[in-house]
Amino acid sequence: MTVPTDRAYAEQLDATDPLASFRGRFEIPDDSLVYLDGNSLGRLPAATPGRIAQVVREQWGDRLIRAWGEGWMDLPLEVGDRLGSALLGARPGETLVSDTVTVNAFKALHAAMDLRPGRSTIVAHRGEFPTDRYVASEVARQRGGSVRWIGPLDPGTTQDDPVTAGEVAAALHDDVAVVLLSVVDYRSAAIADTAGITRATHDAGALVVWDCSHAAGSVPLDLPGLGADLAIGCSYKYLNGGPGAPAWIWASTEHHEALRNAIPGWMGHADVFAMGPEYSPAPGVRRFMTGTPSAVALTAVDCGVELLAEAGMPAVRAKGVALTSYAVDLTDAWLVERGVSLASPRDPARRGAHVTLRHPDAEALVQALTDHGVIPDFRRPDGIRVGLAPLTTRFTDVFDGLAALRALLDALAGPEPDRSS
Numbered sequence: 001m002t003v004p005t006d007r008a009y010a011e012q013l014d015a016t017d018p019l020a021s022f023r024g025r026f027e028i029p030d031d032s033l034v035y036l037d038g039n040s041l042g043r044l045p046a047a048t049p050g051r052i053a054q055v056v057r058e059q060w061g062d063r064l065i066r067a068w069g070e071g072w073m074d075l076p077l078e079v080g081d082r083l084g085s086a087l088l089g090a091r092p093g094e095t096l097v098s099d100t101v102t103v104n105a106f107k108a109l110h111a112a113m114d115l116r117p118g119r120s121t122i123v124a125h126r127g128e129f130p131t132d133r134y135v136a137s138e139v140a141r142q143r144g145g146s147v148r149w150i151g152p153l154d155p156g157t158t159q160d161d162p163v164t165a166g167e168v169a170a171a172l173h174d175d176v177a178v179v180l181l182s183v184v185d186y187r188s189a190a191i192a193d194t195a196g197i198t199r200a201t202h203d204a205g206a207l208v209v210w211d212c213s214h215a216a217g218s219v220p221l222d223l224p225g226l227g228a229d230l231a232i233g234c235s236y237k238y239l240n241g242g243p244g245a246p247a248w249i250w251a252s253t254e255h256h257e258a259l260r261n262a263i264p265g266w267m268g269h270a271d272v273f274a275m276g277p278e279y280s281p282a283p284g285v286r287r288f289m290t291g292t293p294s295a296v297a298l299t300a301v302d303c304g305v306e307l308l309a310e311a312g313m314p315a316v317r318a319k320g321v322a323l324t325s326y327a328v329d330l331t332d333a334w335l336v337e338r339g340v341s342l343a344s345p346r347d348p349a350r351r352g353a354h355v356t357l358r359h360p361d362a363e364a365l366v367q368a369l370t371d372h373g374v375i376p377d378f379r380r381p382d383g384i385r386v387g388l389a390p391l392t393t394r395f396t397d398v399f400d401g402l403a404a405l406r407a408l409l410d411a412l413a414g415p416e417p418d419r420s421s
């Protein structure tokens, strides 16, 4: 089926979008800006500045140190529970908002290796987000082991599956303690076969850590239903928690009593103010806390999570599928003949909420688009990542953004040669 390529069709899609009103719940000072990078930094929820001002003035300003006992201490778990139940299918007490994804990857991998003594190999994807690869290498080194790299390096070959369950299974010898993979590939948006990979990993006696950074808030997750062991993710993308917002770590209840924190700190202690000589971990996922959490930053995460919870992940996912499908249709209609290729899965069921396009001049094109008020994301060497955060992106944004790209490609190609003479 060919999609109508006129702007009126995009306007009609916006008019019938059940989530359209959510855009009004965000600060959007320039409505003409076509923001296609909500998968790097999500927009600012309108409620956030006021809620932060309240925490700063009424809690920090007025309550001072008393505010720790009046709620701040439990915020990482309370916001974690709200995030976990809305986005991860988590049970109460399984999700903690803290640190960064990098630090949580370090903690999750060490904890998984502690649960599998005698095994010192980590399986990870060669083309995984860099921080995960660096942490995997370092944790393996600290444990006297190594990383078994799987999957292709080139994002161009990851259109459908970053890695299959069969490829993971082939790497799972009895030395493997843990597999670290992303649910949604940061380059292609391909969704991993989480069920098949989790099953294959468990069949081999290993554990799995899922990085959900590009999945949380774009794809409904059910980590307990999946049988996952540990998971990590950020909250500055689809969760709209703000620049440098604290990340989250999830651990299945079944592992709680045996989990060790590789960066044990006083905030993860069973009795924070005991100030005793020995470290004794708090029950549950709280033991993954290390240092003092930011009440201000946690408040911002809470505001973003609240909007996703209100919208509901099935509706968020449905809009993500509709937006990316529309982007793929317009790419086929306009851009392929102008030298652009699609580097994301064609099957919407296999795709997160962004679409990656490839063009040899991607870097210059993204710069030119940005200069024209269209903001996608450039990924080396030739990727144009079009992020379509469902709560804030309009179908007319997809239309206007890709129409601008089409116009730039035409300008780049120059005028049609005059064949009349």
Ligand SMILES: Cc1ncc(COP(=O)(O)O)c(C=O)c1O
Pocket: 100, 101, 102, 103, 129, 131, 132, 182, 186, 211, 213, 214, 234, 247
């Ligand atoms: C898949 C993935 N993992 C990890 C990170 C890095 O997270 P952080 O900077 O919070 O450590 C990102 C950042 O975009 C990411 O996309």
